[in-house]
Amino acid sequence: NAGVTQTPKFQVLKTGQSMTLQCAQDMNHEYMSWYRQDPGMGLRLIHYSVGAGITDQGEVPNGYNVSRSTTEDFPLRLLSAAPSQTSVYFCASSYSSGSGGPRDTQYFGPGTRLTVL
């Protein structure tokens, strides 16, 4: 298994540009999520999905869109990039959600470092 993969690893955008961060997992995990990590802030949840066709907002969803057309893929779209979106973005997945047991453990991808000028 490749686990959770993310592309690209690095990206530089200009203010106002749009782009899509890709996330894929080959573990047949139902639950997928996107986090951003900023210095001194820890990881913050952007959007999450409990299965194909179902998405919901996390703590900091503004400026981002997601969709989940397949179990494997969960892309994150930046609609109009702003300097405040400069961050490291992590995608994570788990077998399930809500059971309170080991199947809830989320596994993280390698991250995408995004800079918006």
Place this chain on the structure above:
Amino acid sequence: EDKVVQSPLSLVVHEGDTVTLNCSYEVTNFRSLLWYKQEKKAPTFLFMLTSSGIEKKSGRLSSILDKKELFSILNITATQTGDSAIYLCASSTGTASKLTFGTGTRLQVTL
């Protein structure tokens, strides 16, 4: 608002020392408490704790949860330079197991 607080923010110890990292949480619909280690890239999973008082152990690392007092500790004995990392604590809440993270403890182990 769900909150997870870690202390200390950073720590420098000598190789061989024992360290204790702290994590307190105030969340609704608590499911579990997770510890992750983050070196240069993605956080890697260490422990998941769901029951009070039961210690989870893996080599030199161990962790325990106190659901009454709403905190967890991560112990690392006989530290090595390879233990240098940011240690993240997260609370899993609600039916969708959303993770709320603390800001992390940066541990540096020196020779």
